[in-house]
Amino acid sequence: MTPSFSTYLVNDPFGDPGLYVEVKWARRALLFDLGQNDALGPTRLLRAGEIFVSHTHMDHFIGFDRVLRVALGRGKTLRLFGPPGLIANVTGKLRGYTWNLVDGYPLAIEVKEFHPQEVRSATFLATEGFAPREASPRPRSDLSPARPFLVLEDPMFAVRAIALNHRIPSFAYALQEQFHVNINKERLHAAGLPVGSWLKELKQHLWQGQPDDFRFTASLYFEHRREEREFQLGEVRDRFVTITRGQKIAYVVDARYDDENEAKIVELAQGADIFYCEAPYLERDADKAKERYHLTAHQAGLMARKAGARELVVFHFSPRYTGQGEAIRREARAAFEDLLPASLSPGGRGEGEGGI
Numbered sequence: 001m002t003p004s005f006s007t008y009l010v011n012d013p014f015g016d017p018g019l020y021v022e023v024k025w026a027r028r029a030l031l032f033d034l035g036q037n038d039a040l041g042p043t044r045l046l047r048a049g050e051i052f053v054s055h056t057h058m059d060h061f062i063g064f065d066r067v068l069r070v071a072l073g074r075g076k077t078l079r080l081f082g083p084p085g086l087i088a089n090v091t092g093k094l095r096g097y098t099w100n101l102v103d104g105y106p107l108a109i110e111v112k113e114f115h116p117q118e119v120r121s122a123t124f125l126a127t128e129g130f131a132p133r134e135a136s137p138r139p140r141s142d143l144s145p146a147r148p149f150l151v152l153e154d155p156m157f158a159v160r161a162i163a164l165n166h167r168i169p170s171f172a173y174a175l176q177e178q179f180h181v182n183i184n185k186e187r188l189h190a191a192g193l194p195v196g197s198w199l200k201e202l203k204q205h206l207w208q209g210q211p212d213d214f215r216f217t218a219s220l221y222f223e224h225r226r227e228e229r230e231f232q233l234g235e236v237r238d239r240f241v242t243i244t245r246g247q248k249i250a251y252v253v254d255a256r257y258d259d260e261n262e263a264k265i266v267e268l269a270q271g272a273d274i275f276y277c278e279a280p281y282l283e284r285d286a287d288k289a290k291e292r293y294h295l296t297a298h299q300a301g302l303m304a305r306k307a308g309a310r311e312l313v314v315f316h317f318s319p320r321y322t323g324q325g326e327a328i329r330r331e332a333r334a335a336f337e338d339l340l341p342a343s344l345s346p347g348g349r350g351e352g353e354g355g356i
């Protein structure tokens with residue numbers, strides 16, 4: 001199976017947190033968090049039209065300016081999603097500059113913040129000097145704060161979030177492909193059909209849930225000619241497509257290790273193909289981690305195992321461990337793969353207490 005999302009961290013694990021997700025074949029990307037993001041060139045930054053912010057501590061939000069700078073002259077809508085306070089933070093950022101010469105610029109910024117009871121949204125247009133236009137709050141239909149809630153739904157994927165306790169709400173996110181469309185290229189070849197952009201159209205129709213008798217016309221590019229051909233969706237699907245489970249990516253940063261956070265994280269990351277989890281501390285400094293509302297590598301590994309994640313990537317390491325990145329990764333891996341020394345096994349010690 002060729003995955004639909006390719007994902008990578010914006011910085012090395014000691015740098016500011018951020019996850020870049022490329023949606024294959026769509027010239028589109030999603031960005032989780034807005035820490036320092038110089039490592040992403042302008043083309044990549046521009047491609048990220050939807051940005052999911054965990055919270056607005058500086059290391060997660062300082063990169064807003066760069067996104068703004070790159071997008072400024074473009075006819076583009078930037079969409080930001082995040083916890084309560086995000087609209088005020090974006091307003092504050094935008095007020096930090098003078099906007100008297102941007103009235104011809106077509107950039108729009110839409111911000112949605114998710115409160116326990118309602119969703120608030122605001123739009124900022126360059127043509128209006130980015131003065132905030134707030135819409136009336138919309139009541140939330142999913143009033144179960146302990147369950148992941150829908151932040152963005154697209155024909156191809158959904159993004160859900162959950163609010164974790166970081167002494168302020170810190171949103172963790174899960175990106176879930178609705179289902180995966182596998183094209184059997186050998187069968188295509190045997191039927192004398194070329195690969196090409198028509199397969200992208202085919203996938204779109206499937207993700208949009210079009211009925212079996214839906215007909216579409218696509219351009220097929222053969223070696224020396226182009227041909228328009230009409231297809232019936234159900235028939236093409238039965239001949240060339242296998243539908244499998246969609247890819248799932250989880251992103252968790254800045255949260256204290258406690259029962260409530262753990263239950264939420266484990267549910268959010270359930271069955272993730274890749275679980276990106278912060279691990280700023282080693283377990284020997286678990287008391288420090290708890291005091292600072294952060295996780296240890298051991299805790300990250302434990303939760304990844306409980307969630308049944310297929311792969312764990314730890315990051316957001318504290319600079320106090322500079323040069324010890326491998327030790328952090330090793331500790332997380334040991335908990336994830338259940339290779340624990342008895343002193344560290346779950347129940348073998350009090351939750352988050354003391355050193356080892």
Ligand SMILES: [Zn+2]
Pocket residue numbers: 055057166254
């Ligand atoms: Zn933080």
Ligand SMILES: [Zn+2]
Pocket residue numbers: 017057059060253254316
């Ligand atoms: Zn942080």
